[in-house]
Amino acid sequence: MSHDVVEVVLRAVCVLAAFLVLPLVVGQTEHKVMAHMQGRLGPMYPGGFHGWAQLVADGVKFAQKEDIVPIAADKRVFRLAPALGIVAYLLALAVIPLDAHVFGANVDDGLIWAIAVTGIGTVGTLMAGWSSGNKYALIGAMRSAAQLLSYELPLILSCASFAIAAGSLSLVGIAHAWTPWWLLWQLPGAIVFLVAATAELQRVPFDAPVADSEVVMGPYTEYTGLRFAFFLLAEYAGIVVMSLLLAVLYLGGWTGPFDGYLGWLWTLLKGFLFALIIIWMRVSWPRLREDQLQRVAWLGLVPLALLQLAITAVGVVLTA
Amino acid sequence: MSRPDQHKHGLVPGLVKGMATTARTMTSHAHTQEYPDVKPELPPRSRGVIALLAENCTSCMLCARECPDWCIYIDSHKETIPAGPEGGRDRQQNVLDRFAIDFSLCMYCGICIEVCPFDALFWSPEFEYAETDIRDMLHEKDRLGEWMATVPPPPATDPGAQ
Known part of the structure; x- marks a missing residue:
């Protein structure tokens, strides 16, 4: 009995550590990759070696800032909103397996759990925008909600395709059912997932809800200090969650050479690959206009996801 | 909504080009x-x-008067040079007491340098003279003189220049 409790606590601590470290790794990668893609060097001084401690220094700076709550704000909701995004992605990270036995919690329907809780993060954004008592924040939150509604559907449809192909809703089960054949067979689904995940994370080119040049960071306009940092952490944790999820769903997770003892590393590397693509898109592409953004979802992604679903169903029936 | 000329280049090639x-x-x-x-x-x-x-400065005040934001301060007095033993008359000369440029006001237009008839002012590429107290941005005569060592020789004229 006590043995079980120790294991649960240990797994929870490991998930928390991963949740605090992996987003910083992605963030630092974004600093450096984006800089070099723009012909710059990026941070060079903090920590001594190529500015590795830049985000730690940023964290210290955020912690020192004054925590301001506007008079017009709905104060309790305003204070609560950043926590929602963080907790949502923490709960999602807990069920993503890095290896057949390396996970925070083994949920039988892990895929449904992960998709369900990541949606909650957007509720945090919506709460932030509504409670700020600020027009920019409200417009940003409305855009964010509209974006979630349009992109959640193709995201779930592409996930359904992976689940049907594997005949399982468990993330471990899906990764075990993976074969190299999936790289071609599930490619449209993976593209739909990647685009829809980028949109749900409100990353470029789908960053209209937080567009700084249009709505001044949208729902985050009124936030300062640690609460603002929590929103940023949630964004990068979201990249980590979505990248790892796609790595497990589409690239077979820990499948690879020496996966007997290096499986977790393969999952992390594959996830890192998708995180790099998300960063790369941010550097290369301009922002979509609000109506173009809805167009991509309803006229592009949803039909493509439905097509993928049909292909998967036919494939499963034929090979069964 | 979309103009016809936008369809000339497809959506995907542009995006791929950007990533490349x-x-x-x-x-x-x-x-x-x-x-x-x-x-x-x-x-x-x-x-x-x-x-x-x-x-080289004759205290003619041209620079101070042309300065758009009046950041040059000049004080001078006249000294009489007595006539020589061969007769003639006493002559007068301007002596520069103070020459200061307030770099907290200066807008680096270079009009003072252009207008100086006797080549007493020069540009120097040195730029590391930030101060924590704005009053220290007022450079007096001796400090302005120290910058002379950093003035580079004038660039060679372009080939074919007349």
């Missing part, structure tokens, strides 16, 4: 000069600071 451009930039060297560690190589005509060659 950023990838190419990432593999080439960054343009950044790491300033405090690596000093920049500035061209000789850089407008860093204004140097004063006090011997």
Whole structure:
């Protein structure tokens, strides 16, 4: 009995550590990759070696800032909103397996759990925008909600395709059912997932809800200090969650050479690959206009996801 | 909604082209000069600071009067040079008491340097003279004179110049 409790606590601590470290790794990668893609060097001084401690220094700076709550704000909701995004992605990270036995919690329907809780993060954004008592924040939150509604559907449809192909809703089960054949067979689904995940994370080119040049960071306009940092952490944790999820769903997770003892590393590397693509898109592409953004979802992604679903169903029936 | 000429280039090629451009930039060297560690190589005509060659100054005040934001302060007095033993008359000469430029006001237009008839003012590329107290930005005659050592020789004329 006590043995079980120790294991649960240990797994929870490991998930928390991963949740605090992996987003910083992605963030630092974004600093450096984006800089070099723009012909710059990026941070060079903090920590001594190529500015590795830049985000730690940023964290210290955020912690020192004054925590301001506007008079017009709905104060309790305003204070609560950043926590929602963080907790949502923490709960999602807990069920993503890095290896057949390396996970925070083994949920039988892990895929449904992960998709369900990541949606909650957007509720945090919506709460932030509504409670700020600020027009920019409200417009940003409305855009964010509209974006979630349009992109959640193709995201779930592409996930359904992976689940049907594997005949399982468990993330471990899906990764075990993976074969190299999936790289071609599930490619449209993976593209739909990647685009829809980028949109749900409100990353470029789908960053209209937080567009700084249009709505001044949208729902985050009124936030300062640690609460603002929590929103940023949630964004990068979201990249980590979505990248790892796609790595497990589409690239077979820990499948690879020496996966007997290096499986977790393969999952992390594959996830890192998708995180790099998300960063790369941010550097290369301009922002979509609000109506173009809805167009991509309803006229592009949803039909493509439905097509993928049909292909998967036919494939499963034929090979069964 | 969309104009017909937008359909000439498809959506996907443009996006791919963008990603190729950023990838190419990432593999080439960054343009950044790491300033405090690596000093920049500035061209000789850089407008860093204004140097004063006090011997050439006749206190004519042209620079101070032309200065758009009045940041040049000049004090001088006249001294009489007695006539020589062969007769003639006493002559008078301006002596420069104070020449100061307030770099907290200066807008680096260089009009004072252009207008000086006796080549007493020069541009120097030196730029590291920030101060924590704004009053220290007022450079007096001796400090302006110290900048003379940093004035580069004038650049050679272009080939074919007349």
